[in-house]
Amino acid sequence: MTSSLFSPQVSTVLEHIAFEQQRVDEIEQPKLLEKIRRRATPWTPEELVAACAGGYYAAPAAIGRMLYTCVRAIRPQTVFEFGTSYGFTAIHIAAALRDNGSGTLYTVDLHAGKCAAARDNLKAAGLDEHAEVVTGEAVDVMSSFSLPIDFLYLDGWADFYLDVLRAAEPRLRSGALVHADDTEKFAAAARPYLDHVRDPANGYVSLGITDGQGLELSTYTGPSEQDAS
Numbered sequence: 001m002t003s004s005l006f007s008p009q010v011s012t013v014l015e016h017i018a019f020e021q022q023r024v025d026e027i028e029q030p031k032l033l034e035k036i037r038r039r040a041t042p043w044t045p046e047e048l049v050a051a052c053a054g055g056y057y058a059a060p061a062a063i064g065r066m067l068y069t070c071v072r073a074i075r076p077q078t079v080f081e082f083g084t085s086y087g088f089t090a091i092h093i094a095a096a097l098r099d100n101g102s103g104t105l106y107t108v109d110l111h112a113g114k115c116a117a118a119r120d121n122l123k124a125a126g127l128d129e130h131a132e133v134v135t136g137e138a139v140d141v142m143s144s145f146s147l148p149i150d151f152l153y154l155d156g157w158a159d160f161y162l163d164v165l166r167a168a169e170p171r172l173r174s175g176a177l178v179h180a181d182d183t184e185k186f187a188a189a190a191r192p193y194l195d196h197v198r199d200p201a202n203g204y205v206s207l208g209i210t211d212g213q214g215l216e217l218s219t220y221t222g223p224s225e226q227d228a229s
């Protein structure tokens with residue numbers, strides 16, 4: 001069987017997002033990095049989401065492929081993504097869930113317009129049955145999320161990774177994968193998160209991949225309230 005990723009319906013949407021991201025972020029990304037550089041005080045989620053509202057900031061294609069292969073291999077029932085944007089990574093995850101024959105992606109973004117665009121893109125790719133796009137602040141959404149999580153993918157802003165992870169911990173299955181993107185690109189913001197997952201006392205086995213942006217791959221090995229579910 002050929003992967004859904006290579007079907008014309010899915011690949012056309014992915015190519016469109018990648019094209020638009022290059023066109024838009026060439027202009028938007030330098031503006032955002034300058035705003036971050038000038039900022040002396042911590043951001044609220046609303047301020048940071050507003051600051052990046054004009055851009056796509058989709059993950060590189062290689063990260064999309066990695067997510068697809070991980071989801072095919074571990075066959076998760078529940079994947080939670082922090083940071084939907086226009087749905088580039090969500091489409092890769094949803095395609096893998098469809099090819100697995102089961103599982104649902106919950107993907108959260110605070111920007112209502114991006115959520116609407118991601119829903120349209122998932123529908124255009126024929127993958128909307130496999131993904132639920134939730135509009136809201138990630139820590140809030142995670143705090144009221146009730147399903148056991150097999151795979152947590154963090155690709156919002158690194159400032160909030162640790163808060164999202166802490167809110168997720170009661171829901172993580174033992175052996176759950178936890179991946180965090182942009183941990184080198186936003187190294188200062190990611191520091192508290194990296195300190196947490198790299199301390200074995202917190203129940204993770206973790207390593208950093210240097211791909212130009214930084215990707216932290218962790219497995220939760222601690223006790224889980226979810227294993228009986």
Ligand SMILES: C[S@@+](CC[C@H](N)C(=O)[O-])C[C@H]1O[C@@H](n2cnc3c(N)ncnc32)[C@H](O)[C@@H]1O
Nearest residue numbers: 045057058059083085088089109110137138156
């Ligand atoms: C790097 S982009 C996500 C890219 C996406 N995974 C992809 O590859 O297409 C980060 C997204 O996180 C969202 N975001 C940042 N902080 C958030 C928060 N605290 N709660 C919810 N969404 C947030 C932003 O609105 C933005 O769309």
